[in-house]
Amino acid sequence: MNAETDPSEIIQNERYQAKRNWTIADSSMLYGLDKWGEHYFAINQKGNINIQPTGSKGQSLDLVDLVKELKSRNLQLPLLIRFDDILEDRIKQLHLAFAKAISTYKYEGHYQGVFPVKCNQQRHVVEEIINCGKPWKFGLEAGSKTELLIALALIESPKALLICNGYKDKCYIETAILSRQLGRQAILVIEQVDEIERIILASKELGAAPLIGIRAKLSTRSSGRWANSIGDNAKFGLCVPDILKAVEKLNDANLLTDLRLLHFHVGSQINDIAILKDALQEAGQIYVELKKAGAPMGYLDVGGGLGVDYDGSKTATQASTNYSLQNYANDVVATVKDCCQSNNIKMPILISESGRAIASHFSVLIFDILGTSSVPSYVPKIQDHESLIIRNLREALSFINQVAKDKNPDHSILQEAWNDAIKFKDDALNAFRLGYISLHERAMAEQITWACAKALTDMLPYKNSLTEELTNLKSALSVTYYANLSVFRSAPDTWAIEQLFPIMPIHRLNEKPDQLGHFADLTCDSDGKLAKFIGNSQVKSLLELHQLKPNENYLIGMFLAGAYQEVMGNLHNLFGSTNAVHVRLANNGGYKLNHVVRGNTKSDVLEAMEHDPEQLLERLRINSEVAIQRGSLKIKDAQRLMDHLETTLRQSTYLQEEKGL
Ligand SMILES: *Cc1c(COP(=O)(O)O)cnc(C)c1O
Numbered sequence: 001m002n003a004e005t006d007p008s009e010i011i012q013n014e015r016y017q018a019k020r021n022w023t024i025a026d027s028s029m030l031y032g033l034d035k036w037g038e039h040y041f042a043i044n045q046k047g048n049i050n051i052q053p054t055g056s057k058g059q060s061l062d063l064v065d066l067v068k069e070l071k072s073r074n075l076q077l078p079l080l081i082r083f084d085d086i087l088e089d090r091i092k093q094l095h096l097a098f099a100k101a102i103s104t105y106k107y108e109g110h111y112q113g114v115f116p117v118k119c120n121q122q123r124h125v126v127e128e129i130i131n132c133g134k135p136w137k138f139g140l141e142a143g144s145k146t147e148l149l150i151a152l153a154l155i156e157s158p159k160a161l162l163i164c165n166g167y168k169d170k171c172y173i174e175t176a177i178l179s180r181q182l183g184r185q186a187i188l189v190i191e192q193v194d195e196i197e198r199i200i201l202a203s204k205e206l207g208a209a210p211l212i213g214i215r216a217k218l219s220t221r222s223s224g225r226w227a228n229s230i231g232d233n234a235k236f237g238l239c240v241p242d243i244l245k246a247v248e249k250l251n252d253a254n255l256l257t258d259l260r261l262l263h264f265h266v267g268s269q270i271n272d273i274a275i276l277k278d279a280l281q282e283a284g285q286i287y288v289e290l291k292k293a294g295a296p297m298g299y300l301d302v303g304g305g306l307g308v309d310y311d312g313s314k315t316a317t318q319a320s321t322n323y324s325l326q327n328y329a330n331d332v333v334a335t336v337k338d339c340c341q342s343n344n345i346k347m348p349i350l351i352s353e354s355g356r357a358i359a360s361h362f363s364v365l366i367f368d369i370l371g372t373s374s375v376p377s378y379v380p381k382i383q384d385h386e387s388l389i390i391r392n393l394r395e396a397l398s399f400i401n402q403v404a405k406d407k408n409p410d411h412s413i414l415q416e417a418w419n420d421a422i423k424f425k426d427d428a429l430n431a432f433r434l435g436y437i438s439l440h441e442r443a444m445a446e447q448i449t450w451a452c453a454k455a456l457t458d459m460l461p462y463k464n465s466l467t468e469e470l471t472n473l474k475s476a477l478s479v480t481y482y483a484n485l486s487v488f489r490s491a492p493d494t495w496a497i498e499q500l501f502p503i504m505p506i507h508r509l510n511e512k513p514d515q516l517g518h519f520a521d522l523t524c525d526s527d528g529k530l531a532k533f534i535g536n537s538q539v540k541s542l543l544e545l546h547q548l549k550p551n552e553n554y555l556i557g558m559f560l561a562g563a564y565q566e567v568m569g570n571l572h573n574l575f576g577s578t579n580a581v582h583v584r585l586a587n588n589g590g591y592k593l594n595h596v597v598r599g600n601t602k603s604d605v606l607e608a609m610e611h612d613p614e615q616l617l618e619r620l621r622i623n624s625e626v627a628i629q630r631g632s633l634k635i636k637d638a639q640r641l642m643d644h645l646e647t648t649l650r651q652s653t654y655l656q657e658e659k660g661l
Helices: 007-019 024-030 063-072 084-104 123-136 145-154 170-181 194-206 240-252 273-292 325-343 388-405 411-433 439-459 468-476 613-630 635-651
Strands: 041-043 049-051 079-083 114-116 139-142 161-164 185-190 211-215 259-263 299-301 349-351 363-373 479-483 503-505 515-520 543-545 555-558 579-585 591-597
Touching: 024 041, 049 063, 063 079, 063 363, 063 555, 079 084, 084 123, 084 325, 084 579, 114 123, 114 161, 123 139, 123 145, 123 591, 139 145, 145 161, 145 170, 145 613, 145 635, 161 170, 170 185, 170 194, 170 635, 185 194, 185 259, 194 240, 211 240, 240 273, 259 273, 273 299, 273 325, 325 349, 363 515, 388 411, 388 439, 411 439, 411 468, 439 468, 503 543, 613 635
Parallel strands: 079 579, 114 139, 139 161, 161 185, 185 211, 211 259, 259 299, 299 349, 479 515
Antiparallel strands: 041 049, 079 363, 363 479, 363 555, 503 555, 515 543, 579 591
8 A cells, every 4th residue: 555545545445345255365465465475375265374385386284274283282382383395495586586697697606695593593494404505505604603613513515605704713713714624615704803813823823724704894874773783883894994904914924815705794684775786886896906906706795684575565664675585686696797897807606694584484483362351342231211421322322333334434523423422421420420320320331432432443444544533542442462472571672572573363364353452461561562563554553353262262473483583582581482393394285393392491502592512513523534534634633623612612602692683
């Protein structure tokens, strides 16, 4: 819906829709599923959400059936369901988009992405990504020592890149150098000036050099939420004079031949593609200069930031993006090509560190509703000898009901009727105070007033141009749905509210949702609320929901929730005892549960992410043996590597400690 749409036309449409039978197409439109769901989610004829990882022509799975069966396996709600097929498809789509752009623009180079581990550190998730990404030699990006350890242990393909970002102490640097000897494509990205000396020292000490990258601090500004992480005040990256100094120092230390990569990161969830273009042009020029200064180069890493359209609006707003995946790939490819061509320079291998765009869609959080509360709005039966006040109120109500039949009711008449109702209710209160009416009658007066309000708001379309008071009436009458979700109780200032995720019922989508509500957890404090929902053009404070049915669970899904949920207060804090399952669709229309991760609280972070430290070390030990046999790693150095890894394991604190997210 755009701003030019005539409101009365919308009213007409919506009244029309209310009259005819509600269809699943109406639900799809109302919740925006057809816009944010990509091809992964649809509504089936039963009115349930269908999961269809490869689109409507591929296999599909009824989400409600799945939840029921999981529950019968004693996997209680709330439940985090990860659809690994969707994760696989995301990786595929990303590569297809770049492949298409590369062929369209006849780019002379290829794309080779990495997944930033901080985006979802769960072992099963990272393993799945490595597995699905094999055909493209998809690699990993590490932002801290612990992430480097995870990445080193999990990467299998010797061609896959391992981008080493974040704060680097001696141990981190040595680990990266030794990983190269281990046969990994580890590229150490210089983010701070003082790292250069440490890299030079470590290289001398080990008699081996790392592959080196430089992170540029661009002057382009981001409009995204992490806008402060770039620009002149950014915490990471070298400004142009520092880059030149770095080249000089590397040259003096005979390390310039190992300078292979230029990296930049404009921030997460880039909303506006224009920002990316500016950054690409600036970085492209710096790349050219580095090449001219004698560095072999070869890689341009455009960082993360590829956005997700959470509200499906395709706009440059916080919960959306004004570009598609293909637009993104096209811009990266075309801009870099232009820059290289006009400077007569070989086009680099393109890297992106897209986290959110890969890991958002595959995970769905399902919770149920324990109960609702709302103001009573049913009309009490007519009794003998009702007082004048009650009769007045009844008259106001029947007047409103009369107007409601009108095709195009006059708003000022409605407002007047409401004013009358409010006045009569105040009269009732006064009369009660003075002893003229009974408590019973006062209760009736309140009920009829709410009934008036209900009759009025029922007439209101979802979007309307009514007076503020009538609009506020809607929220006064809204229903609180008590969600069976500990997230709001345990998250100190509820990150989940900051980030807008599409939220909608996963069944009954062939019934018209006739309530407006928001979610609260059982503590009922102000932080325990979920009252921001994606709307057609703006954030809504109330969501259209169904009335609860006796003896039937009402199931709600929070979608696109797979990226950064750990960051939002750490998975084990945030979701307390949430169970997580990994599901793969099977050929026969069934499915396979690949992993069941029982929710429980663990103190150790690595273990909380399901990584087994012993297993990580064991894998690396085996890898070291292979490298020693091959002659690329000395036994002494292998020992040193294992020492570093063990130290890192012992020290490991929060995985994302060094990321200023
Ligand atoms: C967070 C981060 C990313 C991932 O960003 P997305 O927006 O999730 O793609 C990539 N690179 C760096 C350096 C980061 O800090």
